[in-house]
Amino acid sequence: MSVINNAHSGSHIPSLIFVDRLLNRNIIKSSEFISIKSIISQNSPDSLFIDEMKDNEGNFKIKDNPKKKLPETLQFWIKQGLWDSSTEGIKAFSALSNDFNIHARIVRSVFNKTYDLHTGSSIEPLIRGMCLFLAIEEITFSGGVFFKHTEIPTISARYMPERSKDGTRLSMNPDDRRRFAEFGLLLGFMEKINKDKYVVDPTRLIKIFLYDIFSETSGDSISIHDFIKRLNSQVPIFDGGKYRVEIEALMQSKKIDWLPSPSHTLSKSLSHALYRLNLENHIYLDRLSDSLDAVSLPLPNGETRTVSHIRIVGGK
Template sequence: MSIVNNAHPGSSLVLLNLIDRYLLARGKPVSRVEMLTTLRPDNLPLTENAEKRFEWNLNFWLEQGLWATSEDGAISLVPNPQHQDLPTRLLAKIVSNTSTFKDDEILEGSRTEPFLRAITSLLPQRAFTFLGGKTLGSSNAAEVVNNFLPGKKLNETNELSGFLAFADFLGFLEPVEKAYVIDPTRAIKPYLPTIFSDEGRLPIKTVVERLGVYLPMLDGGRYRRLIEPLMEGFEFDEPYEISAALSHALVRLESSFQIRLERPSDDSTSLNLQLPGQAQRSVGEVHYISQNNE
């Protein structure tokens, strides 16, 4: 039942986007019959599985709570979502739905959990960030993704391409020619207003901690604390270091004038960014800039 398996419900990003855009365009609840009649083309049911694929994907994300269903069965967008764009809403829903799961449910679950396990074990791999210089693509994805993935590995035939597509869509990978590098900037950016709230500046340690609450696959987050001890043979960052992926994201956010990274006045409050060329940059505070321009 994994979303990254292209034979299972919930795996189609095309249908996911199609349904969400249709609901957004209509701006009001839509009956299931109307949606199926409008969005499912007549030539789709070439096989029994193809005929059912639309409803399988629709039902999966309805069960996950991505869209709302009224008592009479009408389907609509969730009222007043915290985030407007689909990737952020989807990621927030996946994280929220698993927030009360026990550890063994995260480690063994077969719906959205395989994606969470895989992205959590991939994010610490500095070799495939801009710092490391290597790229992740069809030729090496099986080895890279599965190398430190605890438990059941992703299937190269049906799951790895789906995982890469979801990781890109949700903002954890950036395309580089025909491959990817690990870069969670797009996943992080929508959370900046929430993390800073009414505070214009925060200690870097507080920013990392809050990011780990909203995106628990990042440094210090719950999924990271659960998965990392199970990544046999992996060389971990030092406690005072921010991972290469998160370091790059913070520098990108600074370069786009979303935040400003300040040097520490006290080493006890600082963390080190990992930068290309084996360079490190000590950061003590993060200033949120965007709120001043809104």
């Protein structure tokens, strides 16, 4: 079942963060595994889930849905490989695991597997949504359109077919909207610009992979095309990435007048992220005079920047 659907396993982000924090604190003290049974029994007593309503026999009802959140979250993210697991239980992979790198660890565990975006209904709806929203030019800083989480199903339905050939739901429904926005913030492909409006900006997501990208080269500079290719080898949701191309084809089948960015122009979401990483002093954006493979980066306020190479600040 879909990780972005509030009723399904893996979707409860507070439980995910709670368990992760518990394991991170434990690994500092001990390298032992913690049994799943003890995590559940010690952190979700029945008293937490007592409803204000009584049943026909006069006993207070138990709220079944909240009671399932913690065990479902545990099982879902164990299967995704977020934590080290054995027959004894689970533990954090490293004493370096913490609240600040949880988004990077989740992203790496998610994209450590191969998915069929046409048929999958677990992690796949999240990946489909990521590709879709990264491809829509209007909902970026350059596009200038900011959206509420309540508008996510409408945006999805505008660009994505409702179902695939085998009946798998492709567009998001109202039950997906809040969790998708929350995962967008958690994983770093969206930002919140005020109390209730979001914008697509994958800067924090791309930052996770900067070391991986530049560790494959002998120097500290690579072409923009190699940068994007290496980025997509880690998380293939950006311009030209495998998953992105699949979703763009679905978008064109739904909205025939929609077109992806031209070959020598980056999408507005990727352009903004690279420019922001430049402004934050993580990378330099260079234009070499003799380069024939430069690309255009559309930026806010109608500006455009031409880039042929990217350097990492300070070298490797």
